[in-house]
Amino acid sequence: MELININFEKGFEAKIAAGQSIEPKDWMPEKYRKTHIRQISQHAHSEIVGMLPEGNWITRAPSLKRKVTLLAKVQDEAGHGLYLYSAAETLGITRDELYEQLHSGKAKYSSIFNYPAVTWADMGTVGWLVDGAAIMNQVMLTRTSFGPYARAMVKICKEESFHQRQGFEIMLTLCKGTEVQKRMAQDALNRWWWPSLMMFGPRDEESTHTEQAIKWKIKLKTNDELRQQFVDQTVPQAEILGLTIPDTDLKWNENRGHYDFGKINWEEFWQVVAGNGPCNKERLEARKNAWNNGEWVREAALAYAEKQVELKEAV
Amino acid sequence: MKKEWPVWEVFIRSKAGLDHRHVGSIHATDARMAIENARDVYTRRQEGVSIWVIPSKGITASDPSESGELFEPAVDKIYRHPTFYDLPDELTHM
Numbered sequence: 001m002e003l004i005n006i007n008f009e010k011g012f013e014a015k016i017a018a019g020q021s022i023e024p025k026d027w028m029p030e031k032y033r034k035t036h037i038r039q040i041s042q043h044a045h046s047e048i049v050g051m052l053p054e055g056n057w058i059t060r061a062p063s064l065k066r067k068v069t070l071l072a073k074v075q076d077e078a079g080h081g082l083y084l085y086s087a088a089e090t091l092g093i094t095r096d097e098l099y100e101q102l103h104s105g106k107a108k109y110s111s112i113f114n115y116p117a118v119t120w121a122d123m124g125t126v127g128w129l130v131d132g133a134a135i136m137n138q139v140m141l142t143r144t145s146f147g148p149y150a151r152a153m154v155k156i157c158k159e160e161s162f163h164q165r166q167g168f169e170i171m172l173t174l175c176k177g178t179e180v181q182k183r184m185a186q187d188a189l190n191r192w193w194w195p196s197l198m199m200f201g202p203r204d205e206e207s208t209h210t211e212q213a214i215k216w217k218i219k220l221k222t223n224d225e226l227r228q229q230f231v232d233q234t235v236p237q238a239e240i241l242g243l244t245i246p247d248t249d250l251k252w253n254e255n256r257g258h259y260d261f262g263k264i265n266w267e268e269f270w271q272v273v274a275g276n277g278p279c280n281k282e283r284l285e286a287r288k289n290a291w292n293n294g295e296w297v298r299e300a301a302l303a304y305a306e307k308q309v310e311l312k313e314a315v
Numbered sequence: 316m317k318k319e320w321p322v323w324e325v326f327i328r329s330k331a332g333l334d335h336r337h338v339g340s341i342h343a344t345d346a347r348m349a350i351e352n353a354r355d356v357y358t359r360r361q362e363g364v365s366i367w368v369i370p371s372k373g374i375t376a377s378d379p380s381e382s383g384e385l386f387e388p389a390v391d392k393i394y395r396h397p398t399f400y401d402l403p404d405e406l407t408h409m
Contacts, residue, residue: 025378026379027379027380079357079359082356083339083356086340089340096317096319133370152339159359295317299317301348302344304344308345313326
């Protein structure tokens with residue numbers, strides 16, 4: 001038995017090395033399966049919880065155009081969550097189990113959604129920075145080794161670009177507006193900049209999952225590489241807006257060909273991960289309420305469908 | 316644990332003249348709801364003109380461990396491809 005497993009493992013490693021995809025019915029090490037369930041579900045939960053800060057602004061959007069855009073964006077996020085839950089389910093876990101892990105706190109979601117969206121400029125900044133950071137990670141994941149995850153990512157990336165562009169447009173409009181509007185934009189950038197950098201996860205030397213994830217081609221770039229790429233691409237965008245990135249250490253480094261940036265407050269990051277961010281409790285409560293209050297609807301719909309089948313069979 | 320809504324596999328025809336193609340799956344209590352949910356999840360940007368849904372449990376898939384027996388017999392039959400036949404360069408329309 002053990003010998004057979006070793007042979008399977010060799011075949012699996014060879015496939016990964018050759019850049020071939022792993023599909024749900026293929027043999028895979030238990031740890032590969034578990035890592036994927038953890039990562040894909042965490043990603044799915046992030047999409048679903050990510051709807052909450054924005055949902056709050058749908059009724060408050062400043063124009064009909066902004067309102068339909070925001071609605072479409074939130075609908076996309078629901079869709080992205082569903083693509084990802086489906087991908088996770090191919091690994092032999094049920095949807096209910098996935099929700100249960102979110103509601104019990106066993107599964108995590110992106111910490112960024114535990115920050116409040118307090119002004120309209122936050123909707124712009126979330127699209128520009130948070131979706132921008134997410135896209136960077138997701139583009140990488142279109143080439144991840146597990147087939148269903150990679151295919152979900154391709155669909156998501158196609159749709160996500162509009163999210164970032166509409167966010168930047170909101171910022172552009174505010175920055176071209178009155179002094180008060182511009183101050184509002186700057187204030188939002190000040191609050192979201194550092195949490196956005198934290199989205200890429202802990203530093204490489206402190207990331208427990210990175211090494212194995214790279215080996216199995218789950219990730220193709222490390223947290224620090226992606227974070228640097230994000231800083232490099234975002235600084236010129238802030239310049240177009242005429243906003244100041246709230247980091248006095250931010251400076252172009254000619255030798256490295258990259259921007260140097262200041263120290264991230266990792267203490268804050270771990271606090272938010274541990275559940276002590278400004279909105280952790282509120283977000284999880286909203287999810288649990290939606291699930292619990294919808295239970296009678298799910299049951300009724302199922303009962304109705306079963307009855308229709310019975311009626312048909314009785315004829 | 317309570318009973319879950321069944322899973323359906325979703326196939327979409329992106330435009331007339333093309334095959335339906337598998338795009339993913341969806342949960343729904345019946346076929347009608349599966350089509351409506353698939354519409355919302357998989358065709359928000361005019362990706363389709365027709366949808367098929369089928370209960371996932373109705374699909375039988377080949378086993379990857381049998382790939383050898385199933386697919387290797389075709390590997391050495393290169394004479395099934397047009398390029399196997401060595402014909403003069405001046406020959407056209409063939």
